[in-house]
Amino acid sequence: MTASYQRIVLASRPKGAVVPENFRLETVPVPELKEGEVLVRNHYLSLDPYMRGRMEDAKSYAVPQPIGETMIGGTVGEIVATKNPKFTVGDKVVGMLGWSEMGVSDGVLLRKIDTTHIPLSAYLGSVGMPGMTAWYGLTQIMQPKAGETVVVSAASGAVGSVVGQLAKQMGCRVVGIAGGADKCAYVVNELGFDACVDYKAGQLKADLAAATPNGIDAVFENVGGEIFDAALERMNAFGRIALCGMIAGYDGQPVAINNARVFLTMRLSMRGFIVSEHMDLWPKGLSELGALVATGKLKFRESVAPDLAAAPEAFMGLLKGKNFGKQLVKLI
Amino acid sequence: MTASYQRIVLASRPKGAVVPENFRLETVPVPELKEGEVLVRNHYLSLDPYMRGRMEDAKSYAVPQPIGETMIGGTVGEIVATKNPKFTVGDKVVGMLGWSEMGVSDGVLLRKIDTTHIPLSAYLGSVGMPGMTAWYGLTQIMQPKAGETVVVSAASGAVGSVVGQLAKQMGCRVVGIAGGADKCAYVVNELGFDACVDYKAGQLKADLAAATPNGIDAVFENVGGEIFDAALERMNAFGRIALCGMIAGYDGQPVAINNARVFLTMRLSMRGFIVSEHMDLWPKGLSELGALVATGKLKFRESVAPDLAAAPEAFMGLLKGKNFGKQLVKLI
Numbered sequence: 001m002t003a004s005y006q007r008i009v010l011a012s013r014p015k016g017a018v019v020p021e022n023f024r025l026e027t028v029p030v031p032e033l034k035e036g037e038v039l040v041r042n043h044y045l046s047l048d049p050y051m052r053g054r055m056e057d058a059k060s061y062a063v064p065q066p067i068g069e070t071m072i073g074g075t076v077g078e079i080v081a082t083k084n085p086k087f088t089v090g091d092k093v094v095g096m097l098g099w100s101e102m103g104v105s106d107g108v109l110l111r112k113i114d115t116t117h118i119p120l121s122a123y124l125g126s127v128g129m130p131g132m133t134a135w136y137g138l139t140q141i142m143q144p145k146a147g148e149t150v151v152v153s154a155a156s157g158a159v160g161s162v163v164g165q166l167a168k169q170m171g172c173r174v175v176g177i178a179g180g181a182d183k184c185a186y187v188v189n190e191l192g193f194d195a196c197v198d199y200k201a202g203q204l205k206a207d208l209a210a211a212t213p214n215g216i217d218a219v220f221e222n223v224g225g226e227i228f229d230a231a232l233e234r235m236n237a238f239g240r241i242a243l244c245g246m247i248a249g250y251d252g253q254p255v256a257i258n259n260a261r262v263f264l265t266m267r268l269s270m271r272g273f274i275v276s277e278h279m280d281l282w283p284k285g286l287s288e289l290g291a292l293v294a295t296g297k298l299k300f301r302e303s304v305a306p307d308l309a310a311a312p313e314a315f316m317g318l319l320k321g322k323n324f325g326k327q328l329v330k331l332i
Numbered sequence: 333m334t335a336s337y338q339r340i341v342l343a344s345r346p347k348g349a350v351v352p353e354n355f356r357l358e359t360v361p362v363p364e365l366k367e368g369e370v371l372v373r374n375h376y377l378s379l380d381p382y383m384r385g386r387m388e389d390a391k392s393y394a395v396p397q398p399i400g401e402t403m404i405g406g407t408v409g410e411i412v413a414t415k416n417p418k419f420t421v422g423d424k425v426v427g428m429l430g431w432s433e434m435g436v437s438d439g440v441l442l443r444k445i446d447t448t449h450i451p452l453s454a455y456l457g458s459v460g461m462p463g464m465t466a467w468y469g470l471t472q473i474m475q476p477k478a479g480e481t482v483v484v485s486a487a488s489g490a491v492g493s494v495v496g497q498l499a500k501q502m503g504c505r506v507v508g509i510a511g512g513a514d515k516c517a518y519v520v521n522e523l524g525f526d527a528c529v530d531y532k533a534g535q536l537k538a539d540l541a542a543a544t545p546n547g548i549d550a551v552f553e554n555v556g557g558e559i560f561d562a563a564l565e566r567m568n569a570f571g572r573i574a575l576c577g578m579i580a581g582y583d584g585q586p587v588a589i590n591n592a593r594v595f596l597t598m599r600l601s602m603r604g605f606i607v608s609e610h611m612d613l614w615p616k617g618l619s620e621l622g623a624l625v626a627t628g629k630l631k632f633r634e635s636v637a638p639d640l641a642a643a644p645e646a647f648m649g650l651l652k653g654k655n656f657g658k659q660l661v662k663l664i
Binding site for chain 2: 258269
């Protein structure tokens with residue numbers, strides 16, 4: 001076994017956009033395991049927009065990522081050494097071991113996973129936190145009925161792609177919003193959405209109106225800003241909004257809802273949520289998502305950065321929408 | 333009986349702020365009653381912010397007020413002639429007979445009221461639509477627990493004053509926002525709120541922060557704009573917002589929520605509502621409100637314009653916050 005491994009720590013907090021200097025690649029020795037601990041060799045790291053928020057020290061739902069410590073992040077990997085009777089060398093596990101080739105854990109937050117019918121990396125996407133985020137917002141907040149129109153922004157992404165496919169299975173008309181003709185083609189042709197609006201095409205409002213002739217009944221919002229405003233203008237009475245992300249404001253710029261009166265005139269309801277606060281629903285949701293992935297009924301696409309050193313650039317690209325599907329970093 | 337009466341019709345739709353020329357006072361003959369109809373002599377007309385929305389023809393929750401017809405409005409009065417066996421001359425009734433000294437009704441939307449322990453005018457305020465609006469938003473959307481901090485804007489008004497008094501009875505810390513030292517003194521000294529912030533004093537954010545040392549758990553929003561933004565900045569995790577009005581935008585100016593990210597970071601929920609869509613709850617709510625008014629546990633204050641001709645000016649004043657308590661027009 002190697003005596004050292006690489007990790008990436010937060011070197012400094014961003015002032016505006018994230019820059020490479022906010023990260024530092026370090027080589028550290030593999031620690032000696034204590035009783036009850038396991039050593040995990042990570043195969044994939046998940047990159048997700050929420051990490052941008054953790055890089056700030058502003059008041060938020062989570063404690064900030066400490067400077068000088070391993071960047072937070074979800075991982076899948078394999079047990080390579082164990083002093084914990086619950087784990088055997090070779091076990092595949094999902095956990096939160098961060099931007100790091102290896103990690104030591106007491107096992108409490110590690111979950112053993114079965115890769116017989118589901119690829120390892122999917123446990124960071126459709127059958128992991130992004131999938132659960134989609135499942136929660138759709139089934140617990142939006143609760144669309146068959147025939148209703150559902151809109152999801154960042155539609156080709158790890159979360160949006162699941163929202164739309166699940167909503168289609170519920171009998172909804174599903175309209176995605178994504179950046180670029182290639183992403184929109186994928187969303188319609190591969191994922192089966194009814195339509196997808198390319199917000200980079202320059203006529204967002206008109207295109208969204210054309211794609212939602214009966215208005216919008218429920219929105220899964222990942223972006224905020226002008227994309228959310230455009231959706232709000234099309235809302236029907238008693239519309240529901242699951243507020244999952246505001247990637248438009250991750251660099252600190254204020255994100256306004258310019259069209260606030262529509263909440264009143266259309267009697268809308270909106271709820272912001274963090275899926276990790278609803279762990280009681282994860283077994284149910286992951287079981288449904290896993291069955292769909294295993295039987296090919298839930299498709300996904302991945303962008304894979306080749307190694308840990310490539311993670312910062314891949315993360316900065318994610319925040320700008322340069323990824324196409326779930327953004328991962330390959331670590332082995 | 334008089335052979336004619338006065339009414340006010342919508343003469344034109346406002347372009348920006350409401351002006352006197354948007355209204356026209358007319359004298360019309362008292363019509364002959366048909367079988368099943370009653371003639372009501374109105375004693376009081378209710379003036380309410382929602383009327384401003386009806387003067388527009390924009391897409392909203394209600395059909396626009398037609399040009400040339402009697403302005404919509406809630407009224408209390410007395411049956412003066414009847415060809416409907418369900419009503420007797422002398423019965424006191426509450427209805428929607430508009431800006432008019434008299435009105436003919438088939439009785440369907442008239443409700444007989446008991447003025448033994450509750451003044452007639454209160455059926456347009458604390459024991460009427462404004463009271464129900466407060467009751468619904470507080471009990472169905474905000475659902476505060478004892479010890480939580482509740483904030484209500486337009487706190488001295490017909491709705492806000494009920495929100496705050498009911499929340500006090502639920503054991504909450506209650507903070508009002510109102511315009512002017514006199515209104516704030518009334519809210520604290522007469523209505524029993526824990527504190528009231530005068531938004532006209534020029535330091536809204538600082539004063540609101542001082543009045544909500546433990547943050548804000550639930551908001552009843554009547555105003556929107558910078559007042560709502562200030563409240564949003566103080567929200568605690570899982571805060572609830574009942575969106576009742578956006579008087580800041582009634583003249584057509586856009587009302588933005590500048591601080592939208594807080595919905596995500598604090599996992600807030602917000603719902604806009606129209607109390608007339610929840611008639612199933614009115615018997616329960618009105619029964620509770622009536623008992624509180626009859627026993628002196630729910631206080632209210634009225635601004636009364638002297639006659640129908642004074643209604644337009646009183647209404648324009650209401651939209652600018654010039655009223656103090658429930659705005660009524662005396663018609664007899």
